[in-house]
Amino acid sequence: MQMNDEVNNEIVKSIKNLPMIPDAVHKIQRVCSNPHSSISDVIKIVETDPILTANLLRAANSPLYGFSREVTSIAQAVSLFGMSTVKGFAIVAAVKSRMRIDLSPYFLTDREFLRIASEQNAFMVRWMSRIDKQLLDILAPASFLLEIGMIVLSTVLIETGQADAFKEELKKNDFKNITKIERDFLKISSYEAASALFEYWNFDESLVQTIFFTEYPQKAPKSLWRYCYPLAILQRVITPYAQCQSEQLKSVEMFLIDGQLNMKIFKEELLTYKKLLLKD
Structure with missing residues (x-):
């Protein structure tokens, strides 16, 4: 299927029609990037946003993140999550409140989209906390927003009259090889x-x-491999359609080796993830 200028323009238009991220998110990003900033600086910004406040407290008390005690204050939540993870929450809160999420071409509801985003983020936070917490500066927001491109493509598929054909192709492929179908x-x-x-x-x-x-972390600049390989692994083992199946785990074995990631820690965190899902 050839992409024509009309479709290309639709993708650009879809992105430009999305609302800009609110200033509070950029403030949090600036604070998180400033080595002289503290947790208290982040808390002050979070407390001005009631949606972000509610999301943080709800997540902090979800079994997915595995905190051992009830979290009742924003100060507690921010301290437990850390600044980088809060940055991811802030972006997701903005997306949830400002963007119209119609993922019907992907057979997903907005609730399912937000649920898988939380699951992907929770796994990444626990996993990288055992590897190197500094990696979460990029990987916490990246894991939260891993599937956000679906919103852009879904809009284009609907507006160009291709949604039904796309859905049929997804079903025909048993919801596998999704990026290939998107490119088709x-x-x-x-x-x-x-x-x-x-x-x-x-x-x-x-x-x-x-x-x-x-999709192809090996093609990234080597300076980014420490981020790209964990994200590529996450994308393959926890998806909107399947989680932790044997074929998924097999598909990431070489990525774990190439990314020099500890196999034992990864498998332990996957087991924890599956147990926490049953509690959620």
Whole structure:
């Protein structure tokens, strides 16, 4: 299927029609990037946003993150999550409140989209907390927003009259090889669309590039491998349609080796993830 200028323009238009991220998110990003900032600086910003406050407290008390005690204050929540993870929450809160999420071409509801975003983020936070917490500066927001490109492509599929054909193709392929199907229809994957969206929102260049190379981390600049390989692994083992199946686990074995990631820790965290899902 050839991409024509009309479809290409629709993708650009879809991104530009999305609302800009609110100033509070950019404030949190600036604070998190400033080595002289403290947790208290983040708390002050979070407390001005009631939606973000509610989301943080709800997540902090979810079994998915595995905190051992009830969290009743924003100060507690921010301290437990850390600044980088709060940055991811802030962006998701803005997306949830400002963007119209219609993922019907992907057979997903907005609730399912937000649920899988939380699951992907919770797994990444626990996993990287055992590897190197500093990696969460990029990987916490990246894991939260991993599938956001679906919103962009879904809008284009609907507006160009391709939604039904796309849905049929997804069903025919048993919801596998999704990026190939996206490219067959629009010549772009949802991860490339997400990268373009992050660039439009003026996000950190490392975050833009990490998302862009989600499918092929080995093609990323070596300076980004420590981010790209964990995200690529996450994208393959926890998806909107399947989680932790044997074929998924097999598909990431070489990525764990190439990314020099500890196999034992990864498997332990996957087991924890499955147990926590039963409690959620």
